[in-house]
Amino acid sequence: MLFRYLLILMLLLPIKAFGLIEVDITRGNLSPLPIAVTPLSIDDKSKKSFEKILKKKDIAAEISTVIENNLKQSGLFNPLNKDAFLQKSDIAHLKPRFEDWALIKAQALITGKVTFVDEKIRVEFRLWDVLAGKEMMALAFTTVSSNWRRVGHIITDKVYERLTGEKGYFDTRIIYVAEEGPKTNRIKKLAIMDQDGFNTKYLTLGNELVLTPRFNPTNQMVTYLSYFRNLPRVYLLDIETGIQEVVGDFPGMTFAPRFSPDGRKIIMSFAMDGNSDIYTMDLENRIVERITNHPSIDTSPSYSPNNKYICFNSDRSGYQQIYVMKSDGSNVKRISFGKGIYGTPVWSPRGDLIAFTKMHKGKFYIGVMRTNGSGERLLTENFYQEAPSWSPNGRVLIFYRETKTDEKGEGFSAKLWSIDLTGYNERLVETETDASDPSWSSLLSN
Amino acid sequence: MDWDKIFKNTFLILVTCLVLSACATKKVSTTSSQIQGDVYTGTDTVEYLASGVPDRVFFATNESVLTTASRDTLRKQAAWLRKNSEITVVLEGHADERGTREYNLALGERRANAAKDYLMTYGISSNRISVISYGKERPVDSGSNPLAWSKNRRSVTVKAN
Numbered sequence: 001m002l003f004r005y006l007l008i009l010m011l012l013l014p015i016k017a018f019g020l021i022e023v024d025i026t027r028g029n030l031s032p033l034p035i036a037v038t039p040l041s042i043d044d045k046s047k048k049s050f051e052k053i054l055k056k057k058d059i060a061a062e063i064s065t066v067i068e069n070n071l072k073q074s075g076l077f078n079p080l081n082k083d084a085f086l087q088k089s090d091i092a093h094l095k096p097r098f099e100d101w102a103l104i105k106a107q108a109l110i111t112g113k114v115t116f117v118d119e120k121i122r123v124e125f126r127l128w129d130v131l132a133g134k135e136m137m138a139l140a141f142t143t144v145s146s147n148w149r150r151v152g153h154i155i156t157d158k159v160y161e162r163l164t165g166e167k168g169y170f171d172t173r174i175i176y177v178a179e180e181g182p183k184t185n186r187i188k189k190l191a192i193m194d195q196d197g198f199n200t201k202y203l204t205l206g207n208e209l210v211l212t213p214r215f216n217p218t219n220q221m222v223t224y225l226s227y228f229r230n231l232p233r234v235y236l237l238d239i240e241t242g243i244q245e246v247v248g249d250f251p252g253m254t255f256a257p258r259f260s261p262d263g264r265k266i267i268m269s270f271a272m273d274g275n276s277d278i279y280t281m282d283l284e285n286r287i288v289e290r291i292t293n294h295p296s297i298d299t300s301p302s303y304s305p306n307n308k309y310i311c312f313n314s315d316r317s318g319y320q321q322i323y324v325m326k327s328d329g330s331n332v333k334r335i336s337f338g339k340g341i342y343g344t345p346v347w348s349p350r351g352d353l354i355a356f357t358k359m360h361k362g363k364f365y366i367g368v369m370r371t372n373g374s375g376e377r378l379l380t381e382n383f384y385q386e387a388p389s390w391s392p393n394g395r396v397l398i399f400y401r402e403t404k405t406d407e408k409g410e411g412f413s414a415k416l417w418s419i420d421l422t423g424y425n426e427r428l429v430e431t432e433t434d435a436s437d438p439s440w441s442s443l444l445s446n
Numbered sequence: 447m448d449w450d451k452i453f454k455n456t457f458l459i460l461v462t463c464l465v466l467s468a469c470a471t472k473k474v475s476t477t478s479s480q481i482q483g484d485v486y487t488g489t490d491t492v493e494y495l496a497s498g499v500p501d502r503v504f505f506a507t508n509e510s511v512l513t514t515a516s517r518d519t520l521r522k523q524a525a526w527l528r529k530n531s532e533i534t535v536v537l538e539g540h541a542d543e544r545g546t547r548e549y550n551l552a553l554g555e556r557r558a559n560a561a562k563d564y565l566m567t568y569g570i571s572s573n574r575i576s577v578i579s580y581g582k583e584r585p586v587d588s589g590s591n592p593l594a595w596s597k598n599r600r601s602v603t604v605k606a607n
Contacts, residue, residue: 183588209583211547225551230578232551253555253579256548269552271579274510274559276552297552313549319508320549343546357546383590386546402543404590412588437547 023076023164032078033163036106036130037068039082040123041090046116053119053145060114063123066152067110067159069196070170074160075425080106093126098133106130110159121145125155127162137162149198154445169391170195173441174398175213175222176416178202179434183412190224192239195440197430203237212387212437216259219441223247223257223266234268236283248281248288256299262307267291269299278312278329291329302346302354303327304371311335311345311354311371322356324371335373340365344387347371349442350394353421357386357399366399368421379423392442395421398429400436485513486596491586495603499526503561505599507542510556512564520561523603524568534606537561539579540586542595547581554579561601576606 023033042050042060050059071077086100093111101109112125124140139158141151150171157168178191190203190213203222204210209232213224222237226244234247234254248254250270257268264283269276278291278301292298296316303310311324322336322345336342340360347354348368358365358378364385367378385401398418405411414436416429429438480488486504493501501523503516512520527533539558541550558577566572587594 184585186583188583209580211551211583232578252577253551255551269548271552271555274556274563276555297549297556299552300546300548313546315508315549320546343549359545362544384543412590 032076033107034080034105035071035077035108035110036080036085036101036104037064037071037082037110038085038089038092038112039064040112040114040125041093042114046114049116050114050121050145054148056148059121059148060112063114063148063152063155064110064112066149066196067156070153070156071159073196073427075420075427076160076164077108080104096128096130098128098130101128101130108136108159108163110155112155116145117142119145121148121151123148123151123155127159149194150444153194153196157443157445166395167393167443169393169396169440169443171444172392173219173444174416174429174438175215175441176400176431176438177211177213177436178431179414179436180206190222190237191431191433191435193431200432203239203242212256214258214439215441217261217263217442219444221259221263223259223268225255225257234266236266248279248286250279254279256301258302260303260307261305267301267303267310269301278310291327292325292332293329300344304347305349305351309347309371311347313343313345320359322354322369322373324354335369335371336376337373338376346388346390348394349390349392353394355388355390355397357388366397366419368397377423379419379421380417380426385417387437389438389440391418391440397421398438398440400438402436480593481596483513484596485515486593486599487515488597491597491600495523495605496526499523501604502600502602504596505557505601507544507595507599508553510553510560512560516561517564520564521568524565524570527565527570527574528568532607534574534576536604536606537575537577538584538602538604539577540584540598540600540602541582542598543582543585543590544595545582547583551579551581554581557599558601561603 040060040063056062068079071079084104087097093113107130109128109130115122120142122142126135127137129136153171156170160168172195173192175192178189179186181187187206188210189206190210193200209227211225213222226235232253234257235244236247237244247266253271254268257266265280267280270279275295276297276299278298280289294316296314298314300313301310309324310327313320314323320341320343321334322342323332323334325332340358342356342358344357345354353368354371355368358367363381365378366380366388369376382401385399388397388399396418401417402414405413414434416435416438418429419426484506495501499522500519503519537558539554541553562575562577585598587597
């Protein structure tokens, strides 16, 4: 994994912060915190070296742009226009003139310095509380130069955590299905990208239909559905080696796979003679267990983060609803009782909520409810959208939405979107192609 | 003057009404002739395994129940399969786009198996029939309207050899 290359993570100045600035992320944030992200400073020699190996004119400015975009996308911060900055960034990094930053209404300030050291990139940064006139945080990272975007993401995670009190979600990746071509004959490939849409890589060629990729807890493996040789089966893919294998030996379609939070099992549906039930396979001893046994369709299983429960989708009541059971399959309880039908339940990494897709009167909603079904909240409504996946801190959901591009409903486009748990900050997540079935990784550097 | 204006307006309103009602009736008649109780009854997308043997049956929203017309089609397929005992088939089950991807995979499988069961009751051995579900991933009509959806809720019998 890339974080192996994060050689040094050292504290520059272990000054206890006073934490006057606080960002509340539990409500829709209508006045994002004004923050000045200075272009990181860099000496001429380092600049030239990076230009040569990375083909980037000013790597320091590029890293600060990564940070700035992340902060902006979170909806919690308002990065200020650099044209208004009064103090030069190299001097500000040593000692900010807080009056200058207060004058442009900045409440927080990020400064930093980039140097070229033994073919590697070293980035140090400081977070300052402008009104209190205090340094809140100072860190330095050294890593292989090609890793420079990740440094920007890790810095954003540190700033986010320092100011909100919760872990960030910026040094993460999204795996999804890249889609191209007409709707009646879509080409689908597995694709992986950084959370901000950069560094896209395609993991399959598009020769066969692939659907629903999901990461394991360490982000090294992916489980997904492939129609290889026209036999729809759940596969396991090692991202680094590219080695794939079929999960289990089932005499019919297996689908809707996910890892258990401890990474030891894959849970999925197996369809036979018109009936789909939920099964698990232990990845170590290959033992297959049947979890549900009901003549209805049981699918879309998702474990609670403590491995003790499973939420799933079943039409045993006549229509698709959400159910929760113990992970051995006992104690099945229906939890969705609102108007409409419900699908794709996913347990929050925090454990307290289940996200879902709801269909009602020709509309599709992404929503959340408590694990006993109470407190249902719909976050977003559209003509067609589904398959929410949680950010690792449980504060943001990513999902996909299909839209018609003309009046007759002929044109067609599928894109990834994200929305905060608060129901605010809905954003398009840029992808190179059309995209569906997003799955969010856990934090890469942890 | 005034009368002239009123006359003109009335005329315009009348013309508009006529145009609107013409459109409305036209739309209703085409749809109703091709969908009955939510099930597609037209022949637009249908292909033939042999003369008089349609290759597909259609379903109501969220359903896998075979209609009278579907059973009729499947009996014809069974008769054709009995006559051509060397032929094996794949039943491809599909759903419309108005559902979640994973559930629709299961629903497509359920639909194809409903067709398989019926062929088996008419004497076709299960080892001549395999089943695959494409969920909503392979629509035959790319439109987003009730007629397109009804064409996409289908089980298609495809020659495998």
